Amino acid sequence: KAGHIPGAVFWNATDLLLSDQHTNFDPVAIEELLARSGITNDTTAIAYGDHPATGGWIFWLLKVFGHRDVRVLNGGRQKWIAEGHPLTTEPPIITPTVYHAQAPDPSLRASREYVQESLGQTERVLVDVRTPQEYSGEWFYNKPPEGTERGGHIPGAVHIDCELALNKDGTFKPIEALQSLYNGKGITADKEAIAYCAVGARSGYTWFILKYLLGYPKVRNYDGSWNEWSKLSDLPVEK
Missing domain, CATH: 3.40.250.10 (Rhodanese-like domain)
Incomplete structure (x- = not known):
């Protein structure tokens, strides 16, 4: 329409x-x-x-x-x-x-350097909100130049498809359901959550959910996301 x-x-x-x-x-x-x-x-x-x-x-x-x-x-x-x-x-x-x-405001963003520093830190959790196919490296949201493709995810990142936070009509699920979704994957309010996707848009609304709907005090959006990370050959990737 x-x-x-x-x-x-x-x-x-x-x-x-x-x-x-x-x-x-x-x-x-x-x-x-x-x-x-x-x-x-x-x-x-x-x-x-x-x-x-x-x-x-x-x-x-x-x-x-x-x-x-x-x-x-x-x-x-x-x-x-x-x-x-x-x-x-x-x-x-x-x-x-x-x-x-x-x-x-730098506290709302995660730079590539900040994400690198976060690898292996138990008080921070990386949240990959892309599709399962993107997370596993089977599919690219933005197809990179031939020969530079690196599919997969940032090492240690927890996967929660951003669509799982929504009802069928596109509204956000109830708070209790959202708490269960994220807490069940170890994304809890006592940790700093760093969300990423392909270009920072889907992770931007995951940031909104965690920060404003669930009230997590420390949440960042890695806006460079996979579009940046995958192109830097010296950065580690998992599949």
């Missing part, structure tokens, strides 16, 4: 990712994006997309830059449609603003 929620501003991946599929952490670029979207520092931003992961990823990114009031539309666009709410194909009327982004 064509259309968007009335008043919604459109962002696509090129607004948020660099050409190498890494997240754009340039504060000036973020300021320009939010300003031309009509968003001020005091705006309530509600993120959604066709897949629930989109909202959680945008939530994480805006929090990295210090936006105060960010929310996720539970179930995204598909749930909105299923409940009979209206869509429109009319573009919104936007009044540009001035936005002041904070410097990126």
